[in-house]
Amino acid sequence: MSTQPNLMVIENTIPVDHDQLLTELGRDQALDMLATMCLIRAFEEKAEDLFARGMVHGTMHLSIGQEAVAVGATRAMQKGDYLLNHHRGHGHCLAWGSDVNLMMAEFLGKETGYCRGRGGSMHIANVEANNLGANGIVGGGIPISVGVGLSIKMRRTHQVCLTIFGDGAANEGAFHESLNMASIWDLPVVYLCENNQYAMSMPMTKAFNIERISQRACAYGIPGITVDGNDVLAVYAAVRQAAERARSGQGPTLVEAVTYRWRGHSKSDRQAYRTREEVKAWQQRDPIRRFAGLLGLSEQELAVYISEAQRKVEAAVAFAQASPEPDVSTILEGVYA
Amino acid sequence: MREITYVEAIREALAQKMAEDPTVFLIGEDIGIYGGAFGATAGLIEQFGEERVIDTPISEAGIAGACIGAALTGMRPVGEIQFMDFVTLSMEQLVLQAAKIRFMFGGKAKVPFVLRMPGGSGTGAAAQHSESLENWFVHVPGLKVVMPSTPYDAKGLLIAAIEDDNPVIFVEHKLLYKVKGPVPEEMYRIPLGQSHIVREGKDLTIVATSVMVQRALQAAEQLQAEGIEVEIIDPRTLRPLDDVPIIRSVKKTGRALVVHEAVKMGGFGGEIVARIVESEAFDYLEAPVRRLAGLDIPIPYNRTLEYHAVPQVENIVEEARKLVKGVY
Numbered sequence: 001m002s003t004q005p006n007l008m009v010i011e012n013t014i015p016v017d018h019d020q021l022l023t024e025l026g027r028d029q030a031l032d033m034l035a036t037m038c039l040i041r042a043f044e045e046k047a048e049d050l051f052a053r054g055m056v057h058g059t060m061h062l063s064i065g066q067e068a069v070a071v072g073a074t075r076a077m078q079k080g081d082y083l084l085n086h087h088r089g090h091g092h093c094l095a096w097g098s099d100v101n102l103m104m105a106e107f108l109g110k111e112t113g114y115c116r117g118r119g120g121s122m123h124i125a126n127v128e129a130n131n132l133g134a135n136g137i138v139g140g141g142i143p144i145s146v147g148v149g150l151s152i153k154m155r156r157t158h159q160v161c162l163t164i165f166g167d168g169a170a171n172e173g174a175f176h177e178s179l180n181m182a183s184i185w186d187l188p189v190v191y192l193c194e195n196n197q198y199a200m201s202m203p204m205t206k207a208f209n210i211e212r213i214s215q216r217a218c219a220y221g222i223p224g225i226t227v228d229g230n231d232v233l234a235v236y237a238a239v240r241q242a243a244e245r246a247r248s249g250q251g252p253t254l255v256e257a258v259t260y261r262w263r264g265h266s267k268s269d270r271q272a273y274r275t276r277e278e279v280k281a282w283q284q285r286d287p288i289r290r291f292a293g294l295l296g297l298s299e300q301e302l303a304v305y306i307s308e309a310q311r312k313v314e315a316a317v318a319f320a321q322a323s324p325e326p327d328v329s330t331i332l333e334g335v336y337a
Numbered sequence: 338m339r340e341i342t343y344v345e346a347i348r349e350a351l352a353q354k355m356a357e358d359p360t361v362f363l364i365g366e367d368i369g370i371y372g373g374a375f376g377a378t379a380g381l382i383e384q385f386g387e388e389r390v391i392d393t394p395i396s397e398a399g400i401a402g403a404c405i406g407a408a409l410t411g412m413r414p415v416g417e418i419q420f421m422d423f424v425t426l427s428m429e430q431l432v433l434q435a436a437k438i439r440f441m442f443g444g445k446a447k448v449p450f451v452l453r454m455p456g457g458s459g460t461g462a463a464a465q466h467s468e469s470l471e472n473w474f475v476h477v478p479g480l481k482v483v484m485p486s487t488p489y490d491a492k493g494l495l496i497a498a499i500e501d502d503n504p505v506i507f508v509e510h511k512l513l514y515k516v517k518g519p520v521p522e523e524m525y526r527i528p529l530g531q532s533h534i535v536r537e538g539k540d541l542t543i544v545a546t547s548v549m550v551q552r553a554l555q556a557a558e559q560l561q562a563e564g565i566e567v568e569i570i571d572p573r574t575l576r577p578l579d580d581v582p583i584i585r586s587v588k589k590t591g592r593a594l595v596v597h598e599a600v601k602m603g604g605f606g607g608e609i610v611a612r613i614v615e616s617e618a619f620d621y622l623e624a625p626v627r628r629l630a631g632l633d634i635p636i637p638y639n640r641t642l643e644y645h646a647v648p649q650v651e652n653i654v655e656e657a658r659k660l661v662k663g664v665y
């Protein structure tokens with residue numbers, strides 16, 4: 001067990017000029033990004049609350065504390081682009097512009113949910129919006145990104161596929177096969193490693209013999225970028241740069257956003273592998289408060305965003321709870337097209 | 338009708354579908370200039386270019402993932418796994434991704450691709466290049482499994498598989514590649530999920546797959562000389578399985594033998610036997626329903642050992658004779 005709080009300094013490997021980025025985004029979009037981060041936080045806090053009250057059938061993987069990655073990355077993408085993400089995926093899905101009602105309905109296993117209650121927390125997809133789904137298998141979406149990239153190239157549509165996975169996935173064999181294939185064919189894919197520093201209980205420091213996961217990019221002959229994953233503008237800048245490279249036909253980039261998961265891996269996690277001090281220290285780097293501070297918002301002004309997010313989530317819970325359960329007579333549907 | 342080989346039939350199906358549908362492309366190891374380890378894609382890179390005949394690194398999970406991702410976004414990929422054995426390296430993508438995506442996403446996505454792979458023994462390729470793993474995939478809802486036994490079926494089933502909106506595991510057999518048979522030049526489809534009565538007879542039903550259909554036919558010729566009339570049914574598609582002709586046939590003959598190359602335990606034969614004994618055909622049985630399948634061993638290298646590891650014509654003759662004569 002680690003007794004030393006893990007408080008690594010995260011240095012951006014690309015220049016991140018906050019003032020310049022805020023000017024480019026404009027204040028309205030920046031505030032909307034903050035609102036989305038608050039919505040993700042509110043959704044997951046509510047999910048946790050519903051679970052604690054015994055109202056959730058399955059488990060869940062919360063990304064509280066990681067909101068800057070989801071929002072910064074998705075804002076760097078364009079309409080029509082593709083998303084593949086991972087099991088800790090509520091945030092990416094919401095940031096992609098998904099309907100919070102349909103997400104909550106899916107979370108509660110209702111027929112009105114994005115996947116008719118068949119997928120649940122780990123498998124939310126919205127193919128109509130080119131959200132090709134969260135994945136319950138660590139690294140499972142990474143090989144799929146190769147096909148999406150090939151398809152974009154063949155159809156000549158200039159789309160980009162944002163593929164988000166965790167630090168654990170970077171140690172799967174499929175990561176190696178896929179990044180190599182994407183590189184040799186210059187596929188329009190952004191590989192975003194959302195490094196929250198623990199693969200369940202395995203700390204990154206024990207699972208890698210390198211300082212930065214983005215160092216692996218050199219093995220594939222592609223750029224590697226590491227940024228502070230609790231700085232939404234840094235993530236935005238990195239993914240935007242990677243997406244521009246992809247869209248212009250120059251191939252994939254491996255972006256690493258270093259962040260921290262405030263909650264356990266899933267609901268069965270007692271977190272014996274890290275100290276409370278470490279978690280508390282990382283909570284001081286709250287991505288929402290940091291961004292609100294950067295935008296010059298007061299506590300009261302931030303509270304307005306938070307309560308608006310909570311209101312939307314409460315409405316979503318009401319929608320989901322009023323929604324019908326899937327009818328057992330439909331159980332066989334949807335296996336084959 | 339013109340006769341071509343099984344591998345030529347496959348190549349023709351690929352070429353005709355690629356010419357007709359710009360979303361169809363090929364991806365696999367050494368399928369370009371090399372033409373595929375067994376020549377199935379020979380000449381196609383010259384005809385369609387390297388953008389549609391894509392040589393990959395040795396990355397079987399990547400090949401499967403490439404098929405899935407492209408299929409999800411509007412293409413109809415046809416992947417090649419060089420030997421069926423190597424599909425073990427693609428299993429996560431096939432079983433946990435391809436097969437599940439549609440259901441898991443509430444029936445709102447489709448994954449139309451074909452993954453071709455040669456299985457089977459008989460070439461001295463030993464234990465890691467001779468597997469018959471089709472039943473692994475039969476066990477997975479969301480996948481379809483096709484196993485053609487003739488050039489005619491290979492072409493018609495492959496075209497139908499490419500046009501199907503689901504992931505299809507297309508299992509070819511190395512020993513069948515050079516077998517010749519009548520194949521129409523134009524495009525045609527054999528619907529997936531349709532068993533084929535290959536030969537009619539009144540004394541015994543043999544259900545056989547892939548190369549065992551050919552061996553069962555040879556056995557039937559010998560048995561006919563002894564006055565035993567064998568009916569042979571080739572399911573052609575293992576999943577979905579059309580068991581209606583099988584049950585009807587067993588009601589007629591009262592005897593059934595299932596023959597496949599894969600290891601008997603946990604093999605497809607068990608499913609066929611179960612379908613028969615669970616059906617009304619049970620009341621018509623005059624003998625136990627038997628399976629003739631691969632021995633419970635990996636495929637050995639030595640020519641004689643390899644020969645004896647899987648059913649041969651004489652084994653089928655002997656087993657059929659026992660069933661008809663009631664000596665078992």
